[in-house]
Amino acid sequence: MSNETVFVKILDKEYQVACPREERQALQQSAQLLDERMKAIRNTGAVIGLERIAVMAALNLSHELLQAKTGSTAASNENELRRLHEKLEQALKAAD
Template sequence: MKQIEVQILQQSYLLACPEGQEARLLDAVERVDTAMTQIRDTGKVRARDRIAVLAALNLAFEVADRETAAAQAAHAQPAEVLASAPQESAGEERLSQLLLRLDEALGDDGRVS
């Protein structure tokens, strides 16, 4: 198993990686870093652990949306596939709602109230 040093939100991590999977790992690191950076840059969330949780939730929503779209595509006619594809604005709206709900649930100290 190979070890790769990466940067996520300007912090170094040493990750184990199966041989031949370096590109996939680096792609995953890029996705996580981008998601966390976008959340941090909104200015609403500063705690690294809260940023990580929000990024994980956002990525999980993206995976779920893709799985739902793929399942619908497998059972839909070609014209229905285009109509049922998830919209980017809907994902952004879900993120905004999720951020609001998380901020309501967590106090200023980052703990559930």
């Protein structure tokens, strides 16, 4: 299993990542999903700064993954994500 270098673009910045050849497509799809999520968060105007946008996106995606593993319904998943997002926004505002 040999690694190759893959270039992915997230929020208009290019990143170089090493991954196994057979994982290339999955990495590119993951980067595209992350890029979409980060752009959506940035476009709300509620979160400023690349690091904070990245943390919000990572937490939202992690939360979705955990909910999917536990088999939650879509409605409760959305409500929980909304609640988590609001808590994170409050915490980030308090940190300023």
